[in-house]
Amino acid sequence: MAYSLEGKRLYVAGxxxxxxxxxxxxxxGENPAxxxxxxxxxVDLISQAAATGWxxxxxxxxxxxxxxxxxxxxxxxxxxxxxxxENLMIxxxxxxxxxxxxxxxxxFLGSSCIYPKFAAQPIEEDSLLTGPLEPTNEWYAIAKIAGxxxxxxxRRQHGDDFISAMPTNLYGPGDNYNLETSHVIPALxxxxxxxxxxxxxxxxxxxxxxxxxxFLHADDCADALVHLMKxxxxxxxxxxxxxxxxxIKELAELIMEVVGFKGELVHDTSKxxxxxxxxxSAERIRALGWSPSISLQDGLAHAxxxxxxxxxx
Numbered sequence: 646m647a648y649s650l651e652g653k654r655l656y657v658a659g660x661x662x663x664x665x666x667x668x669x670x671x672x673x674g675e676n677p678a679x680x681x682x683x684x685x686x687x688v689d690l691i692s693q694a695a696a697t698g699w700x701x702x703x704x705x706x707x708x709x710x711x712x713x714x715x716x717x718x719x720x721x722x723x724x725x726x727x728x729x730x731e732n733l734m735i736x737x738x739x740x741x742x743x744x745x746x747x748x749x750x751x752x753f754l755g756s757s758c759i760y761p762k763f764a765a766q767p768i769e770e771d772s773l774l775t776g777p778l779e780p781t782n783e784w785y786a787i788a789k790i791a792g793x794x795x796x797x798x799x800r801r802q803h804g805d806d807f808i809s810a811m812p813t814n815l816y817g818p819g820d821n822y823n824l825e826t827s828h829v830i831p832a833l834x835x836x837x838x839x840x841x842x843x844x845x846x847x848x849x850x851x852x853x854x855x856x857x858x859x860f861l862h863a864d865d866c867a868d869a870l871v872h873l874m875k876x877x878x879x880x881x882x883x884x885x886x887x888x889x890x891x892x893i894k895e896l897a898e899l900i901m902e903v904v905g906f907k908g909e910l911v912h913d914t915s916k917x918x919x920x921x922x923x924x925x926s927a928e929r930i931r932a933l934g935w936s937p938s939i940s941l942q943d944g945l946a947h948a949x950x951x952x953x954x955x956x957x958x
Contacts, residue, residue: 647875648707648750648806656681656705658690658739659712663819664754664812667867668709675871681705691731696738700746708743709870710736710792711754718781718851718919720826725784732788740795744805751807752874753796755789755882757859757925758782759811767926770811770882779920797880810873813886813925817863817944818951830860830945833897834952837904847909848901851916854894859924861887862944865937872935881929887937888927903945 655672659665660682672680681703688699690712700708714731721728736753743751760768761776773793778786796807816830824832833850840848869885877883891899897910927936939947 648878650675650677650707650871650874652676652678653706653749654679654681654703656700656703656708658708658710658735661819662711662713662715663815663817663821663863664711664866665709666819667817667863668711668870671864671867671871690738691734693734693738697742697745700739700742700748704746705748707750707874708739708748709752709754709874710739712739713754715785715821716826717828717832718917721782721785729784729788732785733791736788736792736795740792740799740807743807744799744803749806750874751796751805752870753792753807753809754870755793755809755811756785757811757813757884757886757923758786759790759793760923760925762920766922767888767924768884769926770884770929773882781917781919793882800880806878808873808877808879809882810870810885811882811925812866812869813859813861813884813923815861815863815866816948818948819863820948820951822952822955829858829893829896830900830948831952833900834904834945834949837901837906838949838952840908841904841906845908847911848897848906849911849913850893850897851913852893852918853914854897854910854912855892856918856920857890857892857922857924858896859886859888859890860896860941860944861885861937862939862947865939868938869930869935873930873933876933883929883933884925884927885930886925886927887941888924888931889941890922890924891941899942900945903942903949
């Protein structure tokens with residue numbers, strides 16, 4: 646049966662993040678009774694006492710958990726303990742607290758990095774735990790796998806309607822453009838923008854540019870998550886992606902075109918490529934009646950517009 650969000654109290658954990666803010670925008674169209682949010686200064690989700698106290702205080706009907714400590718290859722490699730511990734605590738604290746107060750439905754947000762490094766492409770949901778992870782982000786991946794399993798465990802032991810979704814690489818409004826901690830699209834947007842403004846003759850990217858990646862606009866992701874909250878009720882997690890991938894070199898060239906940088910693309914092959922290819926199967930979510938609506942070209946143009954506005958501020 647479909648789960649209606651109308652008239653419900655909906656808590657979005659991590660509402661200031663890229664996915665969380667997109668969810669808040671999307672949920673406003675669902676006519677909820679209230680959309681509940683809290684900043685980290687108001688509730689530290691890494692603290693069990695704080696997270697439990699918040700859930701007991703506001704008693705939401707449904708909960709979305711996009712809250713996470715996130716970052717790219719460099720950040721994951723530099724701060725493995727932080728990525729593992731903080732993400733484990735966020736998942737464990739919120740999922741347990743939601744069980745304790747009787748939340749009707751919960752959606753935990755994972756990541757495509759949960760899958761084995763050399764999983765068959767496109768990656769199906771059943772590939773989980775069938776091989777070793779990509780070493781450069783295994784700490785984050787292990788925490789997300791634990792969150793999936795915790796949702797399944799509460800569902801199995803207590804009958805809680807807790808589900809999980811695994812988004813592909815996301816980008817869009819509110820992205821992180823810090824070159825030391827950002828993912829590939831925001832990093833390339835900033836690099837191309839700065840190269841253009843400085844009159845540089847070239848722009849550098851990490852690795853060979855041959856790895857292929859799949860990308861999804863944050864607003865499409867939010868739409869998919871709302872759809873899953875309404876129609877999906879199963880222990881199995883669901884991939885959320887575009888169903889298409891692109892080589893990093895072509896992505897960089899597309900971003901250079903969007904930004905208007907006419908220089909040369911240079912490869913730093915001393916830096917790692919990461920996983921050779923990561924394309925998730927979209928069959929399960931398509932069967933549930935959802936597909937994306939924002940093309941990569943349009944999405945990148947929108948992301949660059951948002952970047953320019955954020956730079957002005």
